[in-house]
Amino acid sequence: MSFATVTESDVVKGVYIVEPTAFGDSRGRFVESYRRSWFPHGREMVQSNRSDKIASTVVGLHYHLHQADYWYFTKGDSLVVLHDLREGSPTDGATLHLEIGEADGRGVFIPPGVAHGFAALTDLTITYMVDQYYNPEDELGVAWDDPALQADWRLSEPILSDRDKKNPLRADIPPGRQPYWGLRT
Numbered sequence: 001m002s003f004a005t006v007t008e009s010d011v012v013k014g015v016y017i018v019e020p021t022a023f024g025d026s027r028g029r030f031v032e033s034y035r036r037s038w039f040p041h042g043r044e045m046v047q048s049n050r051s052d053k054i055a056s057t058v059v060g061l062h063y064h065l066h067q068a069d070y071w072y073f074t075k076g077d078s079l080v081v082l083h084d085l086r087e088g089s090p091t092d093g094a095t096l097h098l099e100i101g102e103a104d105g106r107g108v109f110i111p112p113g114v115a116h117g118f119a120a121l122t123d124l125t126i127t128y129m130v131d132q133y134y135n136p137e138d139e140l141g142v143a144w145d146d147p148a149l150q151a152d153w154r155l156s157e158p159i160l161s162d163r164d165k166k167n168p169l170r171a172d173i174p175p176g177r178q179p180y181w182g183l184r185t
Contacts, residue, residue, distance in 0.1 A: 003031075006038045011096040012084045012114060014040075018107035031105050033072045034129065039109050043068050045129035053120040058158040060117020061142045061149070061167065065179055067132040069110040076124025077101035081151045085142065085170065086113035088181035095150050113179030115142050117164075119153045140177055141167035 003023075009015040016039055023030045036044060053059065055076075063085055071080070080098040084091045100106050101124075110116045118126070132138065144151065144160065146169045168174070 004035070004038065009082075009096055011091065011094050012082050013089060013091045014111035015082055015096065015114060016109040017098065018109070020105050020107070022105055033105070033107055033127075034070055039070075043131045045070060045131050047133055048127060048129045050125065050127050052125050053123070054159070055120050055122050055124075056155055056157060056159050057120040058117060058144055058153055058155065058160050058164065059120075060164060061115040061144050061151075062117065063115040063140050063142065063179065064112050064132070064138045065140070065177070066112055066138050067130050067135070068112055069116060070107060070129045071100075071110065071116075071118075072107040072127050073100050073102055074125045074127055075102050076120065076122040077103075078124055078126070079119040079121055079154055080108060081117050081119070081144075081149075081153065082108075082110060083115040083142070083149045083151065083170075084113070085115050085173070086179045086181045089113070090181075092181070093148075097152065113181075115149075117144055117151075119155050119158065121154070140173075142173060143167045143169050146170050 003021040005019045020031045082096040
């Protein structure tokens with residue numbers, strides 16, 4: 001038995017939003033935050049990571065040609081921005097904004113080729129799982145503020161890493177680094 005509702009996004013194909021059921025009493029709460037069977041192709045997650053960010057931080061936009069991610073925010077509130085970079089995808093060029101935080105307990109599955117980032121609306125903690133071990137050749141990025149992406153980060157003075165400040169515009173993604181539909185969905 002699974003204690004979650006899993007829905008494919010109607011904005012970006014292959015992105016799944018998980019709305020788990022929380023169980024609690026005076027001692028606290030329990031949430032089943034991830035189950036492999038919730039997602040197509042039964043992708044096995046092989047690594048889990050935790051990241052703590054201060055309010056006003058923007059992470060991304062990052063993307064991978066081969067790796068899928070599953071994000072779950074355990075503390076604080078975020079604005080998740082997802083943009084479909086997959087050439088030939090039925091949702092190529094679409095941008096999805098999701099407010100996700102500890103109170104709603106939602107998770108999000110992000111397939112390869114979908115650029116992903118988040119704004120820390122408060123101090124936050126994200127745990128995320130990936131289905132590939134870290135590979136620097138598959139750590140790619142696109143400019144977080146590219147007007148073509150129509151991302152509204154809702155922050156007046158975002159804090160970014162040097163790496164994220166240098167990501168190219170979508171139109172300038174180098175040959176061989178442009179994801180395409182069906183690469184590994």
